[in-house]
Amino acid sequence: MMEIKVIGIGGIGCALLPFLARYLNYRGERVRITLIDGDEFQRSNADRQAFGTLGNKAKVKAAELAREFEGLSFRAVPEYITETNIARHLQEGDTILLAVDNHKTRKLVSDYCEKLTAMALISGGNDFTDGNVQIHIRQGGRDRTAPITRFHPEIRDPQDRSPAEMSCEELMERGAPQLLFTNLTIASAMLNAFYSTCEEKLQYGEVYLDIIEGKSNPLKREGEREP
Template sequence: MSSLRDPLVEIGPELSAEELQRYSRHLLLPEVGVPGQRRLKNARVLVIGAGGLGSPVISYLAAAGVGSLAVIDDDVVDVSNLQRQVLHGVASVGAAKVDSAAGAVRDLNPLVSFEAIEDRLTSSNALELFSRFDLVIDGSDNFATRYLVSDACEILRKPLVWGSILRFDGQVSLFWAGHGPSYRDVFPEPPPADAVPSCSEAGVFGMLCGVIGSAMAGEAIKLITGVGSLLLGRLQVYDALESSWRTVRVSPDPERQPVTSLIDYQEFCGIQPPASVAIDASSLAPGFQWIDVRSPSETALGTMPRAILLPKAQIDAGEYSSLPRDVDLLLFCRTGMRSAAAVLALRAAGFERVWSVAGGVDPEDWA
């Protein structure tokens, strides 16, 4: 895309003396200058998530002088977040992530108007919320939210800066229905709910958040100011182990029907396991056997007392001959998705007294 394209945001109010000093290094760049900084001051940006990707995105957009910055997140800061979510500190553990983010932004740049939205993004609030902003940045960590964000942006014709991370790999792109591909053009269907582990299940290289999040923030600033070439029609993939980038060309799918309404994204992504396999542990008679289907790297950090360790990969491979058949088996993982899939596999193999813990089990429950 040409660098001469129109900037996303109109030039805003004059810069104050304090702003001229604070943003002086931007003003020295001919491509940005005072007009570009005034566009940043006039911009309204919504960030989805104040976690691993949200941390560098929020920090750099606030530092850059984005005038109105909002973040929606309903999670709280956990000590395990601090390895990569650098927006938060020890003092914020237990606090709402948006409140922690608000404090960090105040310390970094009090000239920015920051809106902390402690809420879960849903099909009922997304369109109204998104309509208030020029640009949406998706730093979420699950497929249901990614499809919801993409569909809402497509309906409203809002540009969407998107990124994702897992283990040592990251991806970043710009989606904008009407101007280029959307998320659904690149990822038309979600993977099976138990096929892709979350960061809490598979781990994530902490510094990867900074690399991908910084790239997302840069894309947003270029879009707002009209500087440089955008990732519209390009998806960049980063391998932290190899320190390498590769670019994948993407384009709109001419066969895809445009999105006109929002749906139930939990159902669309298959997040709700069949009711026939999920059960509460209290519903079983005493004497049942816990089965931990998480990976060895997860169970190395601890597991339920008396639990048999049997990773789902072994169940999928048919390696379950040691499981007893004369007691009730209660399978569990962190979210309840892998254990539900494992239950279906065992039932297909002839096990009758086997269930999955509804909603999963948080490792902190047995720590």
């Protein structure tokens, strides 16, 4: 069974999930999609995030998708990813779509993925009108593309904090303004990378996108070179 883990069900996660599920539902494979997020949906996020009811984002979205796509299996994990629980939620062979809002969690997931023998990590992030997607592929214990920390010191040595480390007040106040269209652009790029990875046709390890300039730039990020 193909195991897909979607970490972070915010603006990007909400945008990519319905299309990911629709694509997989009609592909005819056995697939389980696990949604992981400890956050609660609030009405103040409704300008970018689509949830039918208030409640934990992973639970609400998993229930909505299960009703619409009966051919897939959905599981909700209403937790933030932490050092304590990451081994419970990420396993060998997983495809991980990482759509969180902080570099601390990106580093945590990336470091863990580097210990796995085989996995695909597709990580997306944005600022207001631009962003990027990084793809780290490991096969047979070797990096086929570079880990997401390799050329990004801001992820390797994050200055921010995971939401698991914040108080309720900090969680309420966090967050720079974001634009729905940028979330959608990054979600689309993550799905493009997902498709290319599944088809073993991926030709880049990172792609930058800018919605004002209407540009994207895919770049190679080579993994380990053959000895």
